[in-house]
Amino acid sequence: MNRARSDAAKRLFDLALALPALALALPLMVAITLWVRLDSAGPALFRQQRVGRHGRLFHIHKFRTMRVRSSQAGPLITVAGDARVTRAGRWLRRTKLDELPQLLDVIRGDMSLVGPRPEVPRYMALYPDEARRLILSVRPGVTDRATIEFRDEERLLAAASDPERAYVEQVMPIKQRYYLDYVARRSLAGDVGILIDTLRAVLGRADS
Numbered sequence: 725m726n727r728a729r730s731d732a733a734k735r736l737f738d739l740a741l742a743l744p745a746l747a748l749a750l751p752l753m754v755a756i757t758l759w760v761r762l763d764s765a766g767p768a769l770f771r772q773q774r775v776g777r778h779g780r781l782f783h784i785h786k787f788r789t790m791r792v793r794s795s796q797a798g799p800l801i802t803v804a805g806d807a808r809v810t811r812a813g814r815w816l817r818r819t820k821l822d823e824l825p826q827l828l829d830v831i832r833g834d835m836s837l838v839g840p841r842p843e844v845p846r847y848m849a850l851y852p853d854e855a856r857r858l859i860l861s862v863r864p865g866v867t868d869r870a871t872i873e874f875r876d877e878e879r880l881l882a883a884a885s886d887p888e889r890a891y892v893e894q895v896m897p898i899k900q901r902y903y904l905d906y907v908a909r910r911s912l913a914g915d916v917g918i919l920i921d922t923l924r925a926v927l928g929r930a931d932s
Contacts, residue, residue, distance in 0.1 A: 737912055738837050741919075742830040753824055756787055756816070763812040766792035769825055774842035777863045782834040784842060785825035789813025800844055801891050803882035817878070820926050826866045838915040839865025840903035850892060851900060859903045862910065867922040870902035875925055 757768040770788040773781055790808040802809070802817075809817065816822040829835040835842065842864035848856060874880070874895065884890035906914075 733912060734836065734910075734915070735833075737915065738830050741837060742827050746827045746831065749824055749827065752821075756812075756821060756824070759812050760788055760810075760816075764788075764791055764810045773845065774864065775845055775848040775860065776834055776842060777860060779860050781845070782829070782842075784835070785829055787816055787822040787825060789816050789822050799888060800846065801881060801887045802878055803887050804878040805882055806878075820875075823866060830866065834863070836863040836865045838868055838906075838918045839863050839910075840868055840906060841865065841871055841899070847892070847896065850896065855900055855904060858907050859900070862907055868902060868906055868918060870899040872918070872921055872925050873902065874899070 760768045766788060768788060770786045770790075771783040772786075774784045776782045789810060790802075790806075790813060791810060813822070826835060830837055839862050840859050848860075851859065877895065880895070881887040881890055884894075
């Protein structure tokens with residue numbers, strides 16, 4: 725299958741899963757919206773600029789998990805025990821339900837269900853030129869192997885004396901390898917496997 729047909733098949737795959745998933749998740753998303761609004765002042769959704777396919781900037785959507793003023797003024801890195809995180813936010817981040825609004829980003833075409841996680845411009849600029857070009861040749865994803873591997877990233881960074889430095893020097897190089905491997909080997913069958921493993925990881929985390 726040539727690359728154009730492969731991209732079209734992946735887009736159809738994304739829509740075939742994301743549209744019914746959004747419909748099924750709507751009641752839960754409404755409940756989360758009310759909880760977030762009642763738990764702390766501010767909007768239910770959080771928008772942040774990320775780097776998308778071919779370097780195009782877009783706004784990723786999540787349920788807000790931090791207090792509004794502190795999230796705007798604080799560091800980009802979030803660690804376990806971060807005082808900026810709300811009560812609702814702690815549960816949402818642990819269960820990964822804060823990521824549900826990204827189904828809208830998938831439907832809009834800014835993201836795919838599976839692909840390299842989109843970085844903020846500041847961190848994407850740190851990748852080597854060729855690695856950045858390859859990673860940005862595909863749509864960023866809601867999940868991937870790096871997401872599964874670093875599902876406890878906040879706890880890992882909380883143990884570092886300098887969380888941002890640990891992220892840049894220790895976590896990012898490993899994520900880069902996962903991203904490049906995905907770009908080189910991507911397939912719909914591989915995406916299905918990643919989605920299944922992601923659900924297992926999320927359900928296991930929710931039960932713990």
